[in-house]
Amino acid sequence: MWVYEKRLQYPVNITKTCPKTAQLIISQYGGPDGELSASMRYLAQRYTMPDKRIGGLLTDIGTEELAHMEIICAMVYQLTKNLTIEEAKTAGFDAYYIDHTAALWPQAAAGVPFTAKEFQSKGDAITDLTENLAAEQKARTVYDNLLRMITDPEIREPLQFLRAREIVHFQRFGEALERTKDALDSRNFYYCNPEFDKGIKLS
């Protein structure tokens, strides 16, 4: 189960309404490399992970990604909470406004809705951990792109924090992959699927 701590992992205090920026940042909520996708990916992969310690790591990173989703949502909320119709129109936020007013709804920057197709759970420890290494890099690139475009320090600081987390998570998934390899025969890591072929003798 999960319990809630009534605070953000990193403070978000945005004092200026800016629907244009909200529309960009929302991609890290419901976009293909967003925090919702990351959280659901790790929390889905953990059940069948053969090494229970890696199941534990997936739980902890998946939980942290939920806290990151909360940070991104807080940013989108604060950027749109005093929105006027005129601001929505001039910022190009009007199409979103028609369907969701100023509520949070997971979509990518270009308006594509969140979909489970965006996260992978393949049932092979090597495949899934390699996927996660790539996923952390993709999320980092999105934060890089946001940081190039956004200048307000109130918005940049949480984004910088979230970007740094992608690099740490990459390292941890790399270490998890090394542990998975240690349990396999290095002459052929692909002799079987360690997550499915449980009875196969490895060496």
Added chain:
Amino acid sequence: MGKRQHLAIASVPIQEWNGIYDAEHALRNGTIFGELNRPFYVTVTNDETLTSERNLNPEQEMLLQIQRVGFVLDDLRLYLDTHPEDKQALQLLKEMLGQKRRLMREFALRYYPLAEECMEVIYKENPESECYCWAEGKIPWEGACS
């Protein structure tokens, strides 16, 4: 090729314990580990105070302290998930757990509870209380504009 390197599969070196940032620098940089701190070139240096650290009242100051200590624990937990045998990290975990518990308790008594166990602290102090304290205090996503 090193012991861990093999053809046709990814390799990442296992991190070794080299100590950590203090809690303030850790939250600023998004990691407790200097060797994992790789900032993007367009971002400012992390040495100046951040907007979230300026003009804080005592309540906000204490909440920030909880965020800092909580974050050290978040990053430490992931390190221990892949290094369960690291004694120095484990020792630090024990210290930080105590620090966080004390801060959370103090914050609950002065302001409002951030978690279920903090509600107990409040009702223990005042068993006759008729206040549903979980509904007290700031909503996390409201930030400074509340």
